[in-house]
Amino acid sequence: MSIRYNEATKQFILETASTCYQIEIDELGFLHHLYYGPKTGQGDLAYRYRIYDHGFSGNPYDMRNNRAFSLDSMPQEYTSFGVGDFRVTSIRASCSDGSRCFEFRYSGHEIIDGKYAIPDLPSVYNNDDEVQTLVVSLIDGPANIAIRLYYGVFENLDVITRTAEIINWGHETVWLRKASSLCLELPFGSWDMIHFHGRHCMERQPERVPLFHGIHTLSSGRGMSSHQHNPFVILCDRTATEDSGACYGMMLMYSGNHKTEIELDQFDSVRVVMGVSDDRFRWELTPGASFRAPEVILSCADGLTQLSHRFHRVVRNNVCRGEYKLSHRPVLINNWEATYFDLNEEKIVALAQKAADIGVELFVLDDGWFKNRVDDNAGLGDWTPDTNKLPNGLDGLIKKINDMGLKFGLWVEPEMVNENSDLYRAHPDWAMTAPNRAPMMARNQLVLDLSREEVHEYIFDTLSGLLSKYNITYIKWDFNRPLADVYSHSTPSPRQGEVTHRYYLSLYRLYERLTKAFPHVLFEGCAGGGGRFDAGMLQYSPQIWCSDNTDPISRLTIQYGTSFGYPVSAIGAHVSATPNHQTGRLTPLSTRGTVAMMGAFGYELDMTKLSDEELEEMKGQIKRFKELEPMIHNGLYYRLSSMKESGHYFAWQFVAPDKSRSLLSIVVTNPLANSTPVHVRLKGLDSDAIYSVNGEFECTGSALMNAGYTFPQLTGDYPALQLDIIKVK
Ligand code: DGJ
Numbered sequence: 115m116s117i118r119y120n121e122a123t124k125q126f127i128l129e130t131a132s133t134c135y136q137i138e139i140d141e142l143g144f145l146h147h148l149y150y151g152p153k154t155g156q157g158d159l160a161y162r163y164r165i166y167d168h169g170f171s172g173n174p175y176d177m178r179n180n181r182a183f184s185l186d187s188m189p190q191e192y193t194s195f196g197v198g199d200f201r202v203t204s205i206r207a208s209c210s211d212g213s214r215c216f217e218f219r220y221s222g223h224e225i226i227d228g229k230y231a232i233p234d235l236p237s238v239y240n241n242d243d244e245v246q247t248l249v250v251s252l253i254d255g256p257a258n259i260a261i262r263l264y265y266g267v268f269e270n271l272d273v274i275t276r277t278a279e280i281i282n283w284g285h286e287t288v289w290l291r292k293a294s295s296l297c298l299e300l301p302f303g304s305w306d307m308i309h310f311h312g313r314h315c316m317e318r319q320p321e322r323v324p325l326f327h328g329i330h331t332l333s334s335g336r337g338m339s340s341h342q343h344n345p346f347v348i349l350c351d352r353t354a355t356e357d358s359g360a361c362y363g364m365m366l367m368y369s370g371n372h373k374t375e376i377e378l379d380q381f382d383s384v385r386v387v388m389g390v391s392d393d394r395f396r397w398e399l400t401p402g403a404s405f406r407a408p409e410v411i412l413s414c415a416d417g418l419t420q421l422s423h424r425f426h427r428v429v430r431n432n433v434c435r436g437e438y439k440l441s442h443r444p445v446l447i448n449n450w451e452a453t454y455f456d457l458n459e460e461k462i463v464a465l466a467q468k469a470a471d472i473g474v475e476l477f478v479l480d481d482g483w484f485k486n487r488v489d490d491n492a493g494l495g496d497w498t499p500d501t502n503k504l505p506n507g508l509d510g511l512i513k514k515i516n517d518m519g520l521k522f523g524l525w526v527e528p529e530m531v532n533e534n535s536d537l538y539r540a541h542p543d544w545a546m547t548a549p550n551r552a553p554m555m556a557r558n559q560l561v562l563d564l565s566r567e568e569v570h571e572y573i574f575d576t577l578s579g580l581l582s583k584y585n586i587t588y589i590k591w592d593f594n595r596p597l598a599d600v601y602s603h604s605t606p607s608p609r610q611g612e613v614t615h616r617y618y619l620s621l622y623r624l625y626e627r628l629t630k631a632f633p634h635v636l637f638e639g640c641a642g643g644g645g646r647f648d649a650g651m652l653q654y655s656p657q658i659w660c661s662d663n664t665d666p667i668s669r670l671t672i673q674y675g676t677s678f679g680y681p682v683s684a685i686g687a688h689v690s691a692t693p694n695h696q697t698g699r700l701t702p703l704s705t706r707g708t709v710a711m712m713g714a715f716g717y718e719l720d721m722t723k724l725s726d727e728e729l730e731e732m733k734g735q736i737k738r739f740k741e742l743e744p745m746i747h748n749g750l751y752y753r754l755s756s757m758k759e760s761g762h763y764f765a766w767q768f769v770a771p772d773k774s775r776s777l778l779s780i781v782v783t784n785p786l787a788n789s790t791p792v793h794v795r796l797k798g799l800d801s802d803a804i805y806s807v808n809g810e811f812e813c814t815g816s817a818l819m820n821a822g823y824t825f826p827q828l829t830g831d832y833p834a835l836q837l838d839i840i841k842v843k
Pocket of ligand 1: 480525643662
């Protein structure tokens with residue numbers, strides 16, 4: 115049993131294999147957070163909580179004689195609003211009489227076997243794991259607004275999921291202005307925050323900063339989880355390292371506007387509130403209606419590596435779905451950086467033939483294949499093949515590609531429309547534009563208003579039409595601009611604050627319908643590279659194009675940052691041309707291969723321009739990747755270098771689940787003269803076993819993990835080395 119309720123102490127105890135979460139219903143019915151951390155072997159942790167008299171923090175009316183009792187300092191599971199807790203709030207709303215005060219007190223609970231689901235939203239699901247759900251209900255009496263807090267306890271995964279449901283049991287409409295998924299308090303300790311910021315072509319750059327007093331906000335209002343702030347954050351002890359120290363990870367399973375607020379308050383206590391962004395959010399809750407917040411995946415671990423491993427496991431096994439989640443992902447060639455829009459059947463066939471000859475398994479036809487799409491000014495919305503470029507139609511092209519033994523994949527950007535398209539001319543009101551205002555343009559395109567049912571149906575019909583008509587086994591689903599001028603021409607004006615969230619509800623439903631209708635198709639997410647790299651998208655597309663930056667040296671940091679929360683199998687990574695198209699940098703093919711092998715591996719360059727030697731080397735890379743893929747995608751991934759070392763080198767390691775083999779990789783980003791040798795201590799091996807190190811010598815796992823390994827000196831331009839560590843005894 116992972117969830118217990120102690121009637122005598124009024125405490126909930128939630129336990130996973132190595133962690134424990136405790137909640138207490140206090141004497142007034144407030145839901146008081148007691149503890150989240152390593153298992154303590156102690157049922158009741160209420161002794162840990164003492165309340166001091168805090169001047170200027172007020173008291174609930176029934177505690178007016180106890181000046182120490184204040185919502186302003188009490189660690190809570192979800193906050194009230196407007197009644198004396200002046201910290202970051204989980205909820206904000208206004209009633210029809212204009213009042214904006216809510217005090218939520220316990221009204222009941224349920225402990226249920228299995229995992230709850232969230233209608234219309236992606237969520238972590240249960241395989242054969244031990245999972246229980248706790249639902250705690252709270253109510254604000256005067257307004258008759260209820261909150262149900264959900265806790266999914268995945269015992270063996272060491273993960274707890276959280277979400278909230280807000281229900282209007284009153285007789286009047288209530289306007290929700292904020293409805294977070296999670297409130298987590300860390301009342302003691304001193305913490306660093308690790309977050310993943312960035313920009314287009316430089317996503318998920320890790321930054322570790324000490325918390326300072328005040329509120330840190332990580333958010334996106336771009337209508338996408340964004341290149342700028344990923345909805346994943348870690349709080350770790352100031353002294354935490356990869357190997358030890360308290361680390362808490364919080365990942366929002368959501369692809370739209372999000373916000374995480376981390377407050378270090380006057381009493382040095384930390385509160386984290388995470389959920390859909392409240393900026394421009396306003397949700398009509400009519401009597402009887404409820405709002406479901408997206409899910410947060412929560413884990414706590416000893417060291418950053420263990421935390422990453424827990425997230426990798428849950429995201430790979432319990433978030434991703436479908437037949438590709440754990441099985442082989444076809445090695446692909448994508449024509450984007452080979453041809454851009456300047457494609458035709460002849461070029462594509464020539465490229466595909468080169469790729470087929472060296473062992474590539476899937477050809478992906480990127481942007482530019484449809485009517486009027488000669489550049490990015492026209493065509494989006496009209497998904498019929500361009501017969502000027504493809505005189506034999508898609509059918510003819512696919513047949514030729516299939517005849518080479520390659521599968522066929524297609525790029526689409528179904529949420530978008532160009533003004534210069536038949537779709538826009540027929541339905542200008544389907545685009546999101548604000549009344550009487552020229553819209554912001556980005557890449558000459560507008561966003562379709564997916565919150566409208568007819569738009570949803572149009573996209574479903576278009577995509578299912580393509581998938582039914584052609585032999586397509588892979589879809590790259592792109593999204594190349596943020597949402598601005600957010601306005602739905604079919605939504606009444608008071609409810610315009612619902613449009614962005616409704617857009618995502620509709621998008622998830624679309625994905626749900628398509629993945630059910632076409633279970634054999636592999637979907638790869640994309641948003642100008644990694645602008646929607648989040649656990650919401652990963653529910654439907656088990657891999658996401660990680661970045662439009664294909665330079666291996668830039669990719670090292672992008673993939674390193676991504677690896678803190680997301681599994682390697684989710685990271686779309688390609689070998690591209692040198693000099694690189696984004697940075698102009700020259701790098702060896704072996705380095706490009708080494709970096710792309712930290713992901714769902716593929717190629718994206720004009721193979722018809724390569725020498726026989728280069729093609730031969732690629733053939734070797736493909737063979738090697740196919741052999742190593744089960745370990746790379748489903749084994750354990752270790753970061754062996756830190757950001758401090760990245761100015762000199764990046765080193766990382768994969769270990770097979772049974773520890774029988776490992777792959778040690780290094781890329782030197784800046785060879786140094788007369789430098790100290792690069793030395794790493796390997797991880798995750800079997801201490802007592804004997805391993806062969808690249809066939810050069812043998813030693814124990816313990817030696818490699820404790821005495822470590824010293825790399826030979828690597829010189830030249832961005833050299834890379836991969837070492838096979840194979841158990842021999
Ligand atoms: C952005 C994507 O990230 C690229 O890989 C490519 O598909 C282009 N869009 C095509 O327009």
